[in-house]
Amino acid sequence: MSAYDDLTAFQRETEALGAVAGRLGWDQETMMPRGAAQQRGEEMAAMEGVLHARRTDPRLGDWLAAIDDSALDAAGQAVMRHMRRDYLRNTKVPARLASEIARVTSVAQGVWAEARAAEDFAAFAPTLEKVIALRQQEAAAIADGGDAYDALLQDYEPGASAAFLEDLFGAMRPRLVALREKVLGAARQPAALSRDFPADQQMALAAEIAGAFGYDFNRGRIDKAVHPFSSGGGADARITTRTAPRDPFNCIYSTIHEVGHASYEQGIDPSYWLTPLGRGVSMGVHESQSRIYENQLGRSRAFTSYLYGRMTDRFGDIGIDGPEAFYATVNRVHSGYIRTEADEVHYNLHILMRFDLERKLISGDLPVADLPEAWNTRFEADFGVAVDKPSNGCLQDVHWSVGLFGYFPTYTLGNVYAGCLHEALRKAVPDLDAQLAAGDTSMATAWLREHLQQHGGLHEPRATIAHAAGNQPTEGPLLDYLDAKFGDLYGV
Template sequence: MTAYPELCAHLRETEALSYVAERLGWDQETMMPRGAAQQRAEEIGALEAVLHARRTDPRIEDWLARAEATTAVEARVLDLAGRAYNRASRIPARLATELARLTSLSQGIWAEARAAEDPAHFLPTLAQVVALKREEAACLSEGDLYDALLDDYEPGATHRQIGAMFDRMRPRIVALRDKVLGVDRAPNAIDHVFPEAAQLRMARICATAFGYDWTAGRLDNSVHPFTSGSGCDVRITTRVVESDPFNCLYSTIHEVGHGCYEQGIDPAYAFTPLGRGVSMGVHESQSRIYENQLGRSAAFTGWLYKRMVEGFGDFGVPDAAAFHACVNRVTPGFIRTEADELHYNLHIMLRFDLERALIAGKLEVADLEEAWNTRFEADFGVKVDRASHGFLQDVHWSVGLFGYFPTYSLGNVYAGCLNKAMRAEVDGIDAALAEGTAKPATDWLRDKLQRHGALRPPRETIFHACGFEPSEAPLLDYLEQKFGAIYGV
C-alpha cells in the first residue's frame, strides 16, 4: 500500500533537483560570467552525479514491482517511471557525469568558435561529445544507435519512420518552393535599423498577446533562443539583430509556444513524470503553431504591422498586405531559426542525415563542415559563406542533443494537424488575432493538449487533441494554400 506514494515522494525530490540543474543551464546561457565556465561545468557534473544516483536507486525497482495503479494517471506515472529507470540504469554513473560536465563546457566553446568563425576551436570538443554520445547510444540500444538517442526526445519514433516521412514531404515542399522562387512578385527584404531596446519591448507585447504568464516567467537574451523550466518558473530567451526584427519577434513567439505548454500543464502533475511536455515533437507543435499558423497569419501580421509602425516609424513597408508578404518571404537563407516555412524542413532533413551518419560512425567530426557545406549547396543552391552560417549555427550538437532535430519537423507535422482541427472547431480565431490576441486559439490548445502534460504518448496526445491520426498531409495542404495565395502560384 505504501509503494506508490514512496515512489512519488522519491520522484518529486528528483524532479525538484533536475529543475535546479536546468536553472544552472539557464544562468550559464544568460547571466553567468564568462570566466565561470569551467567551474559551472564541475557544478553541473556534480549535480548530475547526484541525479543519476537517484534515478538508478535500487528502491525504484522494488517500488515499481509492488505499486498498484488505481487510476489511469497512476498507471501512466508508473509506466514513465519504469521507462526512465530502465534507461538511466543502463548508463554508467561515470558516463552520465562526464556527459553533463563536457556538454556544459562544450556549450561555451561552441559560442566562442561561432563568434570567432573558428571551427578548429570547437571540433576537438565536438569529437569528444560525439564519442560519448556513441557510447551512451551503445548502452541504451536494442538495435540502431541513433534510434536509442531519438527515443529520448520522441519516445517510440524510429529513424526509418522519420526518413519515410521526409521522403513523402520532400517532393511537395521542393515543388512548391521552386514555383515560389520562380515568380517575379517576391517581396523585398526590409532595409532598416530596429534598435534593440525597442525590439525587446515589441517582443514582450507579442509574448503577452499569445498568453505568456509573466508572473511565472521572464524574457532574456541568449546566443541561441531556448525555453527553460516548467510549472511556475518557465523562462524564455530570444536574440536581437538590429537589421532583422523578425529574428527577435518570431523567436520570442516560438519560445512562448514552448513556455505556454509548460505553464499550462495541470498543477496536479507538478514534480511527477506527467509534469513536463510529453515529447519534443509535441513541444515543437506548440512553438511552431504559435509562430507560424497563428503568428505569421495575415490576421496577426496585420495587427503587428500597426504596432511596428507605432514603435519604429516608417520602415519602408507600405501596408499590412506587403508586411504579411515580408514576414512570409521565401528565400534560401543559411539560418534554420530564420528560415521560412518552405525551407525549414529542408534544414532539418540536412541535420537529420548528418547526425545519423555521425552517430553511426559513417561521418567523422573532422569531415562535418565539408559534408554540411556540400549538402547545403545541393539542397539550397547557395554556397555557405562562413561557419556561423553553416554547421556552427546551432547549439544542439555542442550540448549533445543528437536525435533532437527531427522533432522540429514532427512538430511542424503535428502543428498542421492541430491547426486543421482547431479551425474546424473554433470560430473567431482570425478576428481575435487581428485585435492582437491569440486567446481563442491558445485556449483550445491548452484544453486539448497543454494541460495534459505527458498523460498520453506523443502520437496519442495529438490524436486526442485532433480526433484523427497525425500525418503530414494537413501541413503540406496548409503550405500550398498559404504560399499559393501570397505568391500567386
C-alpha cells in the same frame, strides 16, 4: 499503495533537483560570467551524479515491482509508464558516463560559442569529437544491441524510430522541393526590411507580443541569449530571444516560438507539477506548440495585420506600405543560411539535412573533420547557395555541442503535428481570423491549453496529438497548408 506513495514522494524530490540543474543551464546561457565555464562544468557534473544516483536507486526497482498498475487511475498509470521506461534506460548508463557527459557538454557549449564567434570550426572540432564519443557510448549502453540513433531518439520522441522518420521525411520532401521551386521562380517577390531597429525597442515589442500570446510573466521572464531557448516549467518557465539591428522579425518570432514552448509548460495541470506528467510529453509535441504559435497564428495574414500596426506605432515608418505588403514581407521565402530564421517553405529542408548528417555522425560514417564539407555540399545542393562562413554553416546551432543528437527531427515532427492541430483549431474556432486581426489569441491558446497543454505527459506523443486533433497525425494537413498559403502569397 504505500509503495506508490513512497515512489512519487521520492520522484518529486528528483524532479525538483532536475529543475535546479536546469536553472544552472539557463544561467550559463544568460547570466554566467564567461570565466566560470570550467567550474560550471564541474557543478553540472556533480548535479548529474546526484540525479543519476537517484534515478537508478535500487529502491525504485523495488517500488516499481511492488505496484499493481491496474489499481491506479489513468494519471497514476501514466506516471508508472514513464517511470518504468526511465528506470530501465537510466540503469543501463554507468554513473561515471552520465556525469562525464554533463561535464563535457557544459564546457562544450562555451567552446562552441567562442568558435562560432571566431568562425573557427577547427577550434571546436576536438570538443565535438568528445561529445559524440560520449553519446556513442551512451547509445550503445541504452540500445543493448539495437540501433544507436534510435536509442538516442527516445529521449526526445519516445516511440519514434529513424526508419519511421526517414519514411515521413521522404514523403514530405518532393512537395516541399516543388513548392520551393515554384515560389522562388515566381514573378511576385516581397520586399525585405531595410532599416535599423533599436534593440531595446525590439525587446519591448517582443515582451508585448509575448503577453498577447498569453505568456504569464508572473511565472516567467525574457532574457537574451546567443541561441533562443525556453527553460523550466510549472511555476518557473523562462524564455530567451535575441536581436539583430536589421531583422526585428528574428526577435519577434523567436519570442513567439519560445512562448509556445513556455505556454505548454505553464498550461499543464498544476497537480502534475514535479511529477513525470508535469512536463511536455516529447519534443515533437513541444515543437507543435512553438510552431503553431509562431507560424499558423503569428505569421497569419490576420495577426500580421495587427503586428503591422504595433510595429509602425513603435518604430514609425518601417519601409513597408500597408498590412498586406507587411504580411508578404513577414512570410518572404528566401534561401537563407540560418535554420531559426528560415521561412516555412525552407525550414523542414534544414531539418532533413541535419537529420541525415547527425545519423552519420553517430554511426561513425561521418568523421567530425569532414563535417563542414559534408554540410556545405548538402546545403548548396538543397538551397542553391554556397555557405560563406562556419557560423552560417555547421556552427550555427547549439544542439550538437550539448549532445542533443536525436533532437533535430522533432522540429519537423512538431511542424507535422502543428498542421494537424491547426486544421482542428480552425474548425473549432471559425472566427479565428477576426480575433487574430485584433491581436486577440485567447480563443486559440485556450483551445490548445484545453485539448493538449493541460495533459502534459498523460498520453504518449502521437496519442496526445490524436486526442487534440481528433485523428492520427499525418503530414497532409501541413503540406496542404503550406501549398495554400504560399500559392496564394506568390500567385503560383
